[in-house]
Amino acid sequence: xxxxxxxxxxxxxxxxxxxxxxALRGAGDVSKDTxxxxxxxxxxxxxxxxxxxxxxxxxxxxxxGVVVPSMSxxxxxxxxxxxxxxxxxxxxxxxxxxxxxxxxxxxxxxxNMLSWRPAAMIVTGLDQPEETVKLLKQAExxxxxxxDIDGTPIDYCVGLSHTAAGEEMGRALLQExxxxxxYVGSRLDRDQRASRRKAGFxxxxxxxxxxxxSVRVGEQVSSAVLGKRLTIDLLADPGELDCIYYSNDDMAAxxxxxxxxxxxxxxxxxxxxxxxxxxxxxxxxxAIATSYSPRREIGRTAANLALRALGDAGTTSERIVALSPxxxxxxxxxxxx
Amino acid sequence: xxxxxxxxxxxxxxxxxxxxxxALRGAGDVSKDTxxxxxxxxxxxxxxxxxxxxxxxxxxxxxxGVVVPSMSxxxxxxxxxxxxxxxxxxxxxxxxxxxxxxxxxxxxxxxNMLSWRPAAMIVTGLDQPEETVKLLKQAExxxxxxxDIDGTPIDYCVGLSHTAAGEEMGRALLQExxxxxxYVGSRLDRDQRASRRKAGFxxxxxxxxxxxxSVRVGEQVSSAVLGKRLTIDLLADPGELDCIYYSNDDMAAxxxxxxxxxxxxxxxxxxxxxxxxxxxxxxxxxAIATSYSPRREIGRTAANLALRALGDAGTTSERIVALSPxxxxxxxxxxxx
DNA sequence: TTGAAAGCGCTAACAC
DNA sequence: GTGTTAGCGCTTTCAA
Numbered sequence: 001x002x003x004x005x006x007x008x009x010x011x012x013x014x015x016x017x018x019x020x021x022x023a024l025r026g027a028g029d030v031s032k033d034t035x036x037x038x039x040x041x042x043x044x045x046x047x048x049x050x051x052x053x054x055x056x057x058x059x060x061x062x063x064x065g066v067v068v069p070s071m072s073x074x075x076x077x078x079x080x081x082x083x084x085x086x087x088x089x090x091x092x093x094x095x096x097x098x099x100x101x102x103x104x105x106x107x108x109x110x111x112n113m114l115s116w117r118p119a120a121m122i123v124t125g126l127d128q129p130e131e132t133v134k135l136l137k138q139a140e141x142x143x144x145x146x147x148d149i150d151g152t153p154i155d156y157c158v159g160l161s162h163t164a165a166g167e168e169m170g171r172a173l174l175q176e177x178x179x180x181x182x183y184v185g186s187r188l189d190r191d192q193r194a195s196r197r198k199a200g201f202x203x204x205x206x207x208x209x210x211x212x213x214s215v216r217v218g219e220q221v222s223s224a225v226l227g228k229r230l231t232i233d234l235l236a237d238p239g240e241l242d243c244i245y246y247s248n249d250d251m252a253a254x255x256x257x258x259x260x261x262x263x264x265x266x267x268x269x270x271x272x273x274x275x276x277x278x279x280x281x282x283x284x285x286x287a288i289a290t291s292y293s294p295r296r297e298i299g300r301t302a303a304n305l306a307l308r309a310l311g312d313a314g315t316t317s318e319r320i321v322a323l324s325p326x327x328x329x330x331x332x333x334x335x336x337x
Numbered sequence: 338x339x340x341x342x343x344x345x346x347x348x349x350x351x352x353x354x355x356x357x358x359x360a361l362r363g364a365g366d367v368s369k370d371t372x373x374x375x376x377x378x379x380x381x382x383x384x385x386x387x388x389x390x391x392x393x394x395x396x397x398x399x400x401x402g403v404v405v406p407s408m409s410x411x412x413x414x415x416x417x418x419x420x421x422x423x424x425x426x427x428x429x430x431x432x433x434x435x436x437x438x439x440x441x442x443x444x445x446x447x448x449n450m451l452s453w454r455p456a457a458m459i460v461t462g463l464d465q466p467e468e469t470v471k472l473l474k475q476a477e478x479x480x481x482x483x484x485d486i487d488g489t490p491i492d493y494c495v496g497l498s499h500t501a502a503g504e505e506m507g508r509a510l511l512q513e514x515x516x517x518x519x520y521v522g523s524r525l526d527r528d529q530r531a532s533r534r535k536a537g538f539x540x541x542x543x544x545x546x547x548x549x550x551s552v553r554v555g556e557q558v559s560s561a562v563l564g565k566r567l568t569i570d571l572l573a574d575p576g577e578l579d580c581i582y583y584s585n586d587d588m589a590a591x592x593x594x595x596x597x598x599x600x601x602x603x604x605x606x607x608x609x610x611x612x613x614x615x616x617x618x619x620x621x622x623x624a625i626a627t628s629y630s631p632r633r634e635i636g637r638t639a640a641n642l643a644l645r646a647l648g649d650a651g652t653t654s655e656r657i658v659a660l661s662p663x664x665x666x667x668x669x670x671x672x673x674x
Numbered sequence: 675t676t677g678a679a680a681g682c683g684c685t686a687a688c689a690c
Numbered sequence: 691g692t693g694t695t696a697g698c699g700c701t702t703t704c705a706a
Contacts, residue, residue, distance in 0.1 A: 003475075051454075052393040052398070074410070074414070077408035080408055093449060094433075111385065116388050116389065117387060117388075138340075138383050224617050225617075225619050225620045280561050280590075
C-alpha cells in the first residue's frame with residue numbers, strides 16, 4: 001500500500017482535501033469537531049505530510065542554510081548548537097554544509113543549498129569571492145555572515161573583529177611585561193580569521209618596537225598534537241622567549257603540554273596565549289591567556305537575525321552585530337561558587 | 338524581475354522546457370550543440386534549479402537525514418565529517434538534526450526530517466522507543482543506526498559493542514595489576530552507551546571478585562572541567578585508588594589535570610582510563626588509557642551503507658558492521674616517524 | 675533528437 | 691466553516 005497522502009486522510013475523515021489541510025495546520029477557521037476528526041484520521045493512516053509539496057505550493061520553505069568551514073574542533077559545532085537551539089520551536093530547520101575552507105567547495109555547497117530555496121542563509125566569514133556573493137544576492141534571501149565583522153556584510157553579520165582581538169591580546173601581554181614573543185599557528189592561508197589575529201597582534205608589537213622572534217606555521221589542521229610539536233620545535237630556537245601567541249586554544253593547550261613535559265613553568269617563565277576561550281582552558285593544570293569568543297551566542301544571534309529578517313518587516317535589526325571577545329590572562333576565579 | 342525558472346532558460350535558448358531540462362541534467366539524448374546552447378542560456382539568466390519541484394516531480398530526493406544527540410564534544414562532529422566527506426561528489430546531501438539525548442525531541446526531529454522525504458536515514462543508537470521505530474519503518478527508507486551494535490537494527494547498523502569495550506578495558510586494567518577502581522561519569526541515564534561501557538567494565542571487575550570502590554556521576558554534560566572536579570572529589574574518599582575509569586576521554590583528561598595539580602603521578606600511582614581515543618590524548622603530558630572509537634569511519638561506513646542501499650539492489654551489505662575499538666594503555670609510540 | 679501533456683502533493687484564492 | 695479550481699516548477703510518459 002502506497003504512502004498515505006492528504007487525500008487519504010481527507011477521505012478517511014469524510015471531508016475535503018482542503019479542510020483536512022487546514023485542520024492539520026491549524027489554519028483558517030475549522031470547527032473543533034472537524035479538527036479532531038481529521039487529526040484522528042491522520043494518526044490512523046499514519047500520515048506524514050510532504051514538505052516538498054507544501055513548500056513548492058506555498059513558495060516558502062522552513063529551511064535555513066548554514067555553511068561552515070570545518071568540524072575539526074569544537075568551535076563550529078558550538079555555533080551550530082546555538083543556531084539549532086534558537087530555531088527549536090520556531091518551525092524552522094537548519095541545514096548544514098561543510099566547505100573545508102575551500103572557496104570552490106563553498107560555492108558548490110551554497111549553490112546546492114540555494115536549490116532548496118531556503119528562507120535564509122547563514123555563512124561563515126565576510127570574505128566570499130565575488131562570484132559567491134553574486135549567487136547569494138541573486139537568491140534574494142536574507143544572508144547572515146558569522147564569526148567576523150571586519151568588512152562589509154551582504155545583509156547582516158555577527159561576530160567579532162579578529163584584528164582587534166589580536167591587537168588587544170598583544171597590548172595586554174606587553175602590559176604584563178612580556179617582551180620576547182613567539183608565534184605558533186597553522187594553515188594561515190586558509191584561515192583568514194586566525195591570520196588577522198596574528199596581524200593585529202603584530203601591530204601591537206610594532207607599536208612597542210617589537211616583533212615575533214620565532215614563528216612556526218604548520219600545514220595540518222590545528223590541534224593540541226600539532227601545537228605541542230611546533231612548540232617543542234620553536235623552543236629549540238636560540239633566544240629565550242617569554243611569551244608564545246597561538247592561533248587558537250587547541251594549539252595553545254598543546255603548547256602547555258609541551259611545557260609541562262619540559263618542566264617549564266607556565267605562565268611564570270613563558271606565558272602562553274590562545275584564542276577562543278574553550279571550556280578546556282578552565283581545566284588545564286596551568287593558566288593560559290585567551291580571548292573568549294562567544295560562539296554559541298554568535299549562533300543564537302545569527303538565528304535570531306534570520307528569524308527577524310523573515311518576520312514582519314517592521315522590526316529592523318542592526319546590520320552588524322559586534323560581540324566583543326572577553327580577554328582572560330589568568331585563570332578565572334571560580335566565580336559562582 | 339522574478340527568479341528565472343526552467344521555462345525562461347528554454348525560451349532564452351530557443352528550445353522547449355523539456356529539452357532544456359534534459360540538457361542541464363545530461364539526461365537522455367540531446368545534441369552537443371543544444372546542450373551548450375542551453376548551458377549558456379542558463380548561465381546568462383542566472384538559473385538555479387528548484388529542487389523542491391525536481392524532487393516532488395521525480396519522487397526522490399538527494400537528502401540523507403542524520404540524527405545525532407549532541408555536538409558538545411568532538412565525537413559527533415567527527416561522525417558528521419565522515420558522512421559529509423563520503424557523500425561529497427555523489428550528489429547526495431546530508432541534513433543534520435540534534436536531539437539533545439531527548440527521546441521526545443528525537444521523535445520530532447525524525448518526523449520533521451521524514452516530511453522532506455529523505456532517501457535514507459542515519460540515526461544514533463539502537464534504542465529508539467517503539468513509536469519512533471514505527472515511524473522509521475513506515476517511511477520505507479533505508480535506516481542506518483550508528484555508534485552501537487548491541488541490539489537488533491531496523492535495517493543496518495555500524496558501530497561497536499560498548500558493553501564489550503568496557504569489559505575489555507576492565508580486563509586489560511586488571512591484567513596491568515590494578516585492583517582499586519573508581520568510576521567517574523555523567524548523565525548515565527541519558528547516555529546509554531556510556532552506561533553500557535560501565536556495566537561491561539563492572540562485569541570484568543566482578544569476575545575478579547572486585548567492584549568500584551568509589552563512584553561519581555555528574556549531572557552536567559561531560560567535559561574536562563567536570564571530570565576534573567569529580568576526580569578531586571573522588572580522591573577525597575577514603576581508600577587509595579590505583580585506577581579510575583571515566584565515561585570518556587574528556588572526563589579522563591580533566592582527571593589527569595587534577596592529578597597533575599595534586600602531583601599524583603600518572604599512570605604510576607593512579608592509572609586513568611577513558612573512551613574514544615581523542616586526538617587530544619596523544620598530546621597530554623601523561624598517558625591515559627583509552628579505547629579508540631572509529632568515529633570518522635563510522636560516519637563513512639554509514640554513508641556508504643546508505644548509498645549502497647539506494648543503489649542497485651544487487652549489492653547486498655552486511656546488516657551489522659562491527660568495528661572494534663582499539664585499546665591503548667600506554668602512549669602510542671610515534672609510529673610513523 | 676525533440677516536444678506536448680499530465681501530474682507529483684500540496685496550498686492560495688476564491689466561491690458558497 | 692467548508693469546498694472548488696488553479697497552479698507551484700519540475701519530470702515522466704508518450705508521441706512525433
